[in-house]
Amino acid sequence: MTIKDTAEEWEVRATETPFVGNKTSVRTDDVVMPDGSVARRDYQVHPGSVAVLALDDEGRALVIRQYRHPVRHRLWEIPAGLLDIPGENPLHAAQRELYEEAHVKAEDWRVLTDVFTTPGGCDEAVRIFLARDLSEAEGQRFEVEDEEADMELSRVPVDELVRGVLAGELQNNCLVVGVLALTAARAGDGLDALRPAEDPWPARPFEA
Template sequence: MTIKDTPEEWEIRATDTPFVGNKTSVRTDDVVMPDGTVVGRDYQVHPGSVAVLALDEADRVLVLRQYRHPVRHKLWEIPAGLLDVPGENPLHAAQRELYEEAHVKAEDWRVLTDVYTTPGGCDEAVRIFLARGLSEAEGERFAVAEEEADMELDRVPVEDLVRGVLAGELHNNCLVVGVLSLVAARAGDGLDALRPAQAPWPARPFEA
């Protein structure tokens, strides 16, 4: 048997959107189960995101420390952001986030992995890129505000991040998945065998 996720959509008898926010909304669908019963399913509707595991020549990952109010923590994360425009090319969005959050550019881009962050309660899809060949971006730094105004920036060795993940000290989804995917890719066919940066992404189709 091939272990592979497959698209499928069960019948929806009714749908409602009781909350609409600036970036996301909440939807309630009445879904027909396999036994014929109809149950309500509430979930957050999300535009999708990109994240960047930026790896430098010293085998360090560029990380940010930012306050996240829902979990009441300052979390170490990798650069990430929303797909603000429907159909936006995720590579372009990732390059923008790396520039805005770290004032860094990269020469080599690959798709590290694609994930649904919380598929039981949110339809958010995230594409995590591997970026190598890092250098300082030209021009002025992007102006930051709100939580980002308090953001810290560092570069941390991969092995230290792996230790922190397995010790339960690092919790950000994209950082955890990205770092462990990096280690797995190295142990497998190598980083150059990763998918190209413009690889198709059925969860969030885009134009190259």
């Protein structure tokens, strides 16, 4: 038996969008169940995101700390951002986010893992990249605003992040998934065996 997620779409009898926000919306679908009954499902429609686990030459991960109002926490995270443009190449988006949030560029990019963050209530898909061979970006720093204006930036040993994840002290989804996937990759076939940065992503098809 192959353990692998598969794309599938059940019949939708009716759909409506009761809320449209700046970046996301809420959709209500009447979905036909296997027994023929119809169940109403509300979920957030999301453009998708990218995140970057950036490792420096000393094996430290670049992390940022910022306030997240929905959960009323200041969280340690890895650089991340929305796929604002339909069909946007996720690698280009990740490179942009690393520049804007950390003023860093990377020469070596791999796909670390792909995740659906909360598939029971949101269609957000996130591609988490591994970035290595880091250097300071050229030009002026990106001008930040709102919560990003209060961000902290740090470089932390991966082992310390893993300890924090397992202790329940670090809770950001992309950071948790990223550092644990990195640890698993190192223990398996190694980081050079990770998928190439331009690997297809069926959840969010993109142009090369």
